[in-house]
Amino acid sequence: MAPRSRTVSMEPPELGRTAGLAWARFAPDGAPWGSLLVLHGAGSRKESHYDFGRAARAAGLCALCFDARGHGESDGPMGAGVLDDLAAVAGELPRDVPLALRGSSMGGYLAIVAAAALGARAVVAICPAPADGLIVALRAGRFDFRADRPALEAFLAEHDDLQAAGAYEGGLLLLHAEGDESVPYQHSVALDAAAAGARPRRLLVIPGGHHRSIQHDAELQGEALRWLERALR
Structure with missing residues (x-):
């Protein structure tokens, strides 16, 4: 069977704010078959993932990219209220279809630890950063976003991604570049092993590449x- 072709529209997304969080929503013309919350990495912003938002819209998903606190146009520093923020922006997506999360690096970590609380049916995590690695980077001052460091560090210490993966029963797709210079691909291997109850579950380790090479690979x-279509439908 020949693959279905989809035309990716360059029509701009709908922009909005919820609880001081800036977001961009990519809604398809017809009724979506799923909702997708897109989580960016540390120091990034929603615009970095507009390419995926457009592709998701063309595939029939309603996708929402947003600026985490401390990033882009959103108010305040990133701190202990991360899960509340994710729930707030997820509320701007259709609720009568299954929800999925797609996160990169720090966003991949957040997608994994927030999936159960948000009731997400599936998670796509790209080069997900480990909680302990994020703590080390935060303490070393390697992040350039605004953060309530003590509160964010406490959040990271309390939300272990390997434990969250082990308890998650939805779908989990892990993608990691073998040449990732920031987060070793072995962390995704460990997450995949921990997520024994996740269904469906798939791990893709891509030869070569670097920490950001997978995010924008068409x-x-x-x-x-x-x-996602198989996991949600």
């Missing part, structure tokens, strides 16, 4: 969207 974006 072929891998398409693979993630096809996996």
